Amino acid sequence: MTGYILKRLLSAIPVLIGISVIVFLIMAMIPGDPATAILGSYATPENVAALNEDLGLDKPLVQRYFIWLGNMLQGDFGRSFALNRPVLDEVMERFNATLVLAGTAFVLCSVFGIAAGVISAANQYGLADKAITFVVLLGISIPSFFLGMMMILTFAVNLRWFPVSGMWPIFGDRTIWVLIDHLAMPATALAVVATGVVARLSRSAMLEVLRQDFIRTARAKGVHERRVIWGHALRAAMVSIIPVLGIQAGFVLSGAVYIEIVFQWPGVGRMLVDAILRRDILLVQGGVVFVAACYVMFNIIVDVAQSLLDPRIKT
Amino acid sequence: MKLLSLTRRSLLAATAATALALGGFTAADAQTPPGVLVVGQIAEPQALDPHAVTAVNDFRILMNVYDGLVRYASGTLEVEPALATSWEISDDGTVYTFTLREGVSFHDGSPFNAEAVVFNFERMLNDDHPYHDTGPFPLSFFFSSVQSVEALDEMTVQFTLDAPYAPFLSNLAYPTGLIVSPAAVMEHGADFGRNPSGTGPFVFGEWRSNEAVVVTANADYWDGAPALEAVVFRPITDANTRTAEMLAGGIDVMVEVPPVALSEFQGDGFTVHEQAGPHVWFLILNALEGPFADVRVRQAANYAINKEAIVNDVLEGTADVAAGPTPPAFAWAYNDELEPYPYDPDRARALLAEAGVENPEITFYVTEGGSGMLDPVAMGTAIQADLEAVGFDVTIETYEWNTFLGQVNPGLEGKADMAEMAWMTNDPDTLPYLALRTAAWPQEGGFNSGYYSNPEVDALLEEARTATDQDRRAELYRQMQVIVQEDAPWVFVANWVQNAVTNDRVENFQLEPSFFLLLDEVVKN
Numbered sequence: 001m002t003g004y005i006l007k008r009l010l011s012a013i014p015v016l017i018g019i020s021v022i023v024f025l026i027m028a029m030i031p032g033d034p035a036t037a038i039l040g041s042y043a044t045p046e047n048v049a050a051l052n053e054d055l056g057l058d059k060p061l062v063q064r065y066f067i068w069l070g071n072m073l074q075g076d077f078g079r080s081f082a083l084n085r086p087v088l089d090e091v092m093e094r095f096n097a098t099l100v101l102a103g104t105a106f107v108l109c110s111v112f113g114i115a116a117g118v119i120s121a122a123n124q125y126g127l128a129d130k131a132i133t134f135v136v137l138l139g140i141s142i143p144s145f146f147l148g149m150m151m152i153l154t155f156a157v158n159l160r161w162f163p164v165s166g167m168w169p170i171f172g173d174r175t176i177w178v179l180i181d182h183l184a185m186p187a188t189a190l191a192v193v194a195t196g197v198v199a200r201l202s203r204s205a206m207l208e209v210l211r212q213d214f215i216r217t218a219r220a221k222g223v224h225e226r227r228v229i230w231g232h233a234l235r236a237a238m239v240s241i242i243p244v245l246g247i248q249a250g251f252v253l254s255g256a257v258y259i260e261i262v263f264q265w266p267g268v269g270r271m272l273v274d275a276i277l278r279r280d281i282l283l284v285q286g287g288v289v290f291v292a293a294c295y296v297m298f299n300i301i302v303d304v305a306q307s308l309l310d311p312r313i314k315t
Numbered sequence: 316m317k318l319l320s321l322t323r324r325s326l327l328a329a330t331a332a333t334a335l336a337l338g339g340f341t342a343a344d345a346q347t348p349p350g351v352l353v354v355g356q357i358a359e360p361q362a363l364d365p366h367a368v369t370a371v372n373d374f375r376i377l378m379n380v381y382d383g384l385v386r387y388a389s390g391t392l393e394v395e396p397a398l399a400t401s402w403e404i405s406d407d408g409t410v411y412t413f414t415l416r417e418g419v420s421f422h423d424g425s426p427f428n429a430e431a432v433v434f435n436f437e438r439m440l441n442d443d444h445p446y447h448d449t450g451p452f453p454l455s456f457f458f459s460s461v462q463s464v465e466a467l468d469e470m471t472v473q474f475t476l477d478a479p480y481a482p483f484l485s486n487l488a489y490p491t492g493l494i495v496s497p498a499a500v501m502e503h504g505a506d507f508g509r510n511p512s513g514t515g516p517f518v519f520g521e522w523r524s525n526e527a528v529v530v531t532a533n534a535d536y537w538d539g540a541p542a543l544e545a546v547v548f549r550p551i552t553d554a555n556t557r558t559a560e561m562l563a564g565g566i567d568v569m570v571e572v573p574p575v576a577l578s579e580f581q582g583d584g585f586t587v588h589e590q591a592g593p594h595v596w597f598l599i600l601n602a603l604e605g606p607f608a609d610v611r612v613r614q615a616a617n618y619a620i621n622k623e624a625i626v627n628d629v630l631e632g633t634a635d636v637a638a639g640p641t642p643p644a645f646a647w648a649y650n651d652e653l654e655p656y657p658y659d660p661d662r663a664r665a666l667l668a669e670a671g672v673e674n675p676e677i678t679f680y681v682t683e684g685g686s687g688m689l690d691p692v693a694m695g696t697a698i699q700a701d702l703e704a705v706g707f708d709v710t711i712e713t714y715e716w717n718t719f720l721g722q723v724n725p726g727l728e729g730k731a732d733m734a735e736m737a738w739m740t741n742d743p744d745t746l747p748y749l750a751l752r753t754a755a756w757p758q759e760g761g762f763n764s765g766y767y768s769n770p771e772v773d774a775l776l777e778e779a780r781t782a783t784d785q786d787r788r789a790e791l792y793r794q795m796q797v798i799v800q801e802d803a804p805w806v807f808v809a810n811w812v813q814n815a816v817t818n819d820r821v822e823n824f825q826l827e828p829s830f831f832l833l834l835d836e837v838v839k840n
Binding site: 030031032033035036037038039040041042043044045046047051054055079082083084085090093094149152153156157160163164165166167168170171261262263264266270271274277279 | 347348351353358359361362364367369370450451453454456505506508509523524525526527547549550551552553555556559560562563565685686687714715716717718720721722724725736737738757760761762
């Protein structure tokens with residue numbers, strides 16, 4: 001097991017280096033530069049050149065890449081031009097917020113998605129299956145940012161059940177309850193599409209398992225139907241559901257960008273969008289590498305979990 | 316079947332539990348406390364160091380935390396004393412001597428004096444200053460004419476300019492001229508922007524990244540303590556979400572209300588404030604080459620575009636039709652006799668025929684959005700339709716703002732015939748001097764991206780910049796406006812009327828023509 005984990009960790013290194021090269025090149029090649037973004041209408045070629053020199057952007061591309069990479073390996077992600085603070089401070093702070101949002105959405109989509117898929121499969125072509133399929137397809141088809149705006153209009157502006165936006169209230173204590181209050185709408189909006197996908201794929205995974213011999217044996221032995229479905233069948237189906245969850249984790253992480261903008265969630269997605277618009281090169285680069293590293297780590301965890309469930313996979 | 320019924324029951328239970336939980340949360344109302352004003356801002360500030368930032372969004376906070384030597388008198392763009400109580404200008408217009416206000420302290424307790432003023436300008440302008448590396452200071456060229464700053468005594472400071480420069484006082488009233496605490500800069504270095512200290516009516520409290528900047532009342536403010544206890548600036552970048560927060564009561568003041576959302580605030584409970592400011596939205600025409608090299612074609616474009624329809628229908632009345640290059644907000648320098656080009660398609664066609672180009676092909680640069688650009692895509696499309704109606708063949712190319720600036724600022728030569736642009740300035744000198752003179756062509760480092768050139772205008776602008784008598788300056792600017800309107804280097808489209816909405820708990824709120832947000836008089840019940 002240790003060898004397998006070590007192997008997976010080592011294989012992550014070239015992936016991360018590749019990502020760092022790509023994000024660096026993209027930021028270097030897109031038109032517009034931080035000096036133009038900072039100076040706005042006052043960006044004369046002369047002012048831009050002077051400011052770029054102040055920002056250290058006048059050095060050759062290759063040299064800049066290696067300076068950045070070298071600093072990053074020592075834990076120094078540089079300073080954000082636009083926010084005037086260390087990139088790592090900003091990224092960590094924002095990543096926590098995203099983790100809360102995406103993590104909740106991930107739990108929601110896993111629990112409800114798998115439950116819906118199992119119920120559908122257990123009642124194939126029955127009323128529950130049809131109802132769930134209808135709701136699931138509806139959920140998959142609604143763009144999350146639109147759903148988010150409609151939720152704000154209905155539940156925050158008209159009914160006033162939830163706050164419109166933000167992660168914490170401006171006034172008052174920061175308790176878990178007010179966090180849940182702020183989290184309810186964005187996490188739901190973010191989870192809807194992923195829940196649908198998980199439900200669809202759980203359903204087919206379960207259907208496949210339910211046709212297998214060991215299920216028939218279990219039923220013949222007189223095992224309670226509830227245990228057959230939720231115990232025997234689901235455990236076997238998890239082997240194919242878990243990779244789907246891994247992919248959905250990436251999906252909620254990237255989908256968080258829209259949701260964070262609509263709900264003004266102070267997360268890393270919104271940070272990256274702002275940073276790109278401001279051409280805040282180091283913040284974009286540092287943020288992307290950090291998020292990518294987390295995603296790679298998550299995938300390794302998923303693979304390890306899968307191999308624990310089904311030892312045949314560890315090859 | 317058994318399984319289903321069980322699940323149904325548990326589902327019901329789950330729903331009931333959720334509903335109960337929701338009931339528990341509704342107690343948390345969006346109501347904000349009295350005495351605390353919550354302002355919905357359009358973005359997170361970059362820094363609270365007035366010398367390091369360029370965005371109006373940041374200025375809205377800074378103007379409440381810092382003071383300058385001078386400031387704009389309420390409701391005008393004319394300069395009055397602030398941290399300086401009086402000043403003298405030498406006859407040749409190159410030496411300014413300020414007498415400073417006694418007994419003023421920075422929020423960190425350090426005293427405000429001549430040495431502090433010297434520190435501020437040295438930090439910005441002198442590369443060898445020990446704290447110059449706390450920059451960069453992108454707008455320091457506002458003071459590039461300053462040759463030296465000296466403390467003559469404890470409370471007297473003298474600026475020597477390398478040449479007479481009439482906008483100097485006005486630039487001192489701009490946020491780039493605000494005075495920061497030297498002690499705080501020394502203490503925090505590059506992090507000063509997150510630990511600001513000034514002399515203004517509000518003291519910096521805390522900055523919660525992407526949530527809020529909180530400032531509290533300065534009870535010892537030299538101009539009288541503010542009526543509010545505190546102000547909370549909340550960054551809400553999405554305009555729809557900002558509108559929703561205003562409707563739900565999560566914020567008390569909303570700036571830059573999108574035109575389409577204005578109708579939401581017509582009822583009781585809200586007040587919409589409007590104020591024209593020093594802003595002009597125009598189309599740069601490439602006078603160097605192509606169809607717009609002919610003045611008649613440039614005038615034809617001015618006649619062809621229905622500016623009334625743009626400001627009323629596209630912008631929903633959030634702008635006025637512009638007559639010339641200088642916005643009317645500069646009341647003292649504005650030429651009242653100037654009438655906007657009327658909407659006259661027949662006249663436009665006749666001018667095109669006269670110029671011998673019935674169907675000129677033009678490339679039109681449009682941006683997706685940017686500082687002061689209002690609704691550039693919708694406006695660009697309306698303009699395209701108007702121009703095509705009189706015979707132009709218009710191809711639009713759309714760019715994201717930074718890319719757009721990278722295309723337009725180096726000049727339109729060889730690329731495009733027309734480009735959208737907007738400027739907000741603090742002095743009638745700035746825009747024409749940077750964007751209409753022959754010596755401001757892009758290759759000279761200016762913003763005259765359409766290569767307009769008229770020696771008469773050049774001479775008027777040079778003289779207006781060095782004249783120290785304001786009446787004389789006004790006269791020169793008025794002459795310049797007449798000539799520029801006739802030469803039509805731009806299509807003059809709109810002057811933005813800035814708006815804000817307050818709820819009925821807010822009193823004494825007023826927008827300023829400078830586009831700054833001054834909150835020391837505001838009351839919140």
